[in-house]
Amino acid sequence: MLYDLRLKIAYIYAAAAGSSRHVLRVTPRDIPGRQKTIASTLLIAPDPAERSVFVDSFGNQARDVLLRGEHRRFEISVRARIKRTSADVSPAPGPQIEDLQEALRRYRGLGPDSPHHFTARSRLVRPGRDTTEFALRILPDGIGVAEAVRRIGEALHAEMIYDPAATEVDTPHETAFAARRGVCQDFSHIMIACLRGVGIPASYVSGLLRTLPPPGAERLAGADAMHAWVRAWCGPGIGWIEYDPTNATDVGDQHIVVAYGRDYCDVSPAKGVLRTAGGQRSSQSVDLVEADPARPPL
Known part of the structure; x- marks a missing residue:
């Protein structure tokens, strides 16, 4: 495109x-x-x-x-x-979550794409009991990492309500999760907390999303806004995949990446x-x- x-x-x-x-x-x-x-x-x-x-x-x-x-x-x-162009989303499940920690231990390097940057708490993402337990409840034993990423994203999309009036740019993700309301920044921070809580490295993506007007309506110039989604490391075989929890979809050629970081503060x-x-x-x-x-x- x-x-x-x-x-x-x-x-x-x-x-x-x-x-x-x-x-x-x-x-x-x-x-x-x-x-x-x-x-x-x-x-x-x-x-x-x-x-x-x-x-x-x-x-x-x-x-x-x-x-x-x-x-x-x-x-x-x-x-x-x-x-x-669309990312090649591998259908392979990759390693199981319990095997991912060994892959991380074997990973050498601290370059920009190193998963080691995206495993711990960051300024705006604090994995806690609520988000970790939420993720664990929906992940069956033996699930592959890539499938786990999608399951968590889909579950958050089903659980959360998109509500621009519910949060501000500095609202903690714990508050948005407790209310089950927020915007793309909140959806992304919450999903990152869920993923890191179960041992999956995850980063925040700042970008843009092409949107289309409802059928029969004209497109309004300037009506769009910047968007956010999540990138997760699924082991050395698959590498990084990107998922948009606000829209419950794999990231494709309608998403434009601006910046990667640990959370919104970085980007x-x-x-x-x-x-x-x-x-x-x-x-x-x-x-x-x-x-x-x-x-x-x-």
Whole structure:
């Protein structure tokens, strides 16, 4: 699939910021054999006094920007054309969960894709009794790891209600799980806690999802938002697979990956520090549409 992306994120401050510094992770990453950015542009307003590009610990492209001078608004705009192919989802069950720990012990390496980064508690994911017991209740003895990932994702989808009013960006996943309500960030954090609780390395994926309007309705420009799902390590034979618990589906060519991390804190589109007083509000618009290959990108 060939997609054109338009993404805009804006932050409006109650009082002018004297200066600010931000780290941005907003451009789709390249994944060999699966995803390739053909062209992209990133516009930032106000124009940064300093900017640099680096690759973080998990292989994501990040930008460090410094804004000097008073500003009440900080805006990020991305345009990109991306080629996306479906992942090869192996039907093989892979090792059983009880054998996965031996595979982890044998795994050597601490590169960006090492499963060792994604086994323990992280800042926003804390495997606990409730999520671990939930996962154990639905997993029969001898189940393969890949099938266990899907079973947990399907069970969460059936148990949880998607409710944008139920949580905020900083709501603990334990609160969302207790209420059985939340958004894609909550679904993903809860699923990661379930997987890590039973010994399956799992990471958070920040990305975009192509959506279609209901039959007979027109597509609303800018109505989409950034999305999140889960990546799980299923042993050396299968490697990493990705699952979307919000939609109860294996990740395919309608999902565009932006960044991988231990949780949302590692992959948030923009985070930083600024000198100001009072609160702020933000807005976000996303258009991810099938591209016309006869038209030039951007």
